[in-house]
Amino acid sequence: MKxxxxxxxxxxxxxxxxxxxxxxxxxxxxxxKREIAYYDWVGFYFKNGDKDELILGPYAGAPTDHTIIPFGKGICGQVAVSNKNFVVDDVSAQDNYISCNFNVKSEIVIPLFVNGKNIGQIDIDSNTLNAFGKEDEIFLEWLNHEISKQYNN
Structure with a gap:
């Protein structure tokens, strides 16, 4: 499905x-996860209260030990600090990558802003190298924007 x-x-x-x-x-x-063949793990991480860490929220895919991620650590932790999208074509080329599953080859993380504040992110892992393109990035930005409206209701 497109x-x-x-x-x-x-x-x-x-x-x-x-x-x-x-x-x-x-x-x-x-x-x-069901509709996009190369989305092998899809989940949300959120800022854990006043702590400089992320806590795992809802997800679909293999269980992960990474339920808490300090800001700055791994791709998700870097996005929590930078407030910018992070697309990783090959996770093995990243020095600061946290491996959740040895099958993962690429990752995309898009921050979730509510009223201009980064409250979390959507994180997607793929078992395919170079899995994510501009279309994924634009779609996930749109999705996070739509999700952010839920916080203003």
């Missing part, structure tokens, strides 16, 4: 009044 075709599905999940935000995010993780 990424743009998933926008309606994601919007339907986010508009579902019967689900709380955590359940909506879990449904989105499951949808993306």
């Amino acid at each position: 990424l743009n075709n998933l926008k309606n599905n994601c919007s339907d999940i986010l508009e579902n009044k019967e689900l709380n935000l955590n359940d909506k995010l879990l449904e989105i993780c499951n949808l993306l």
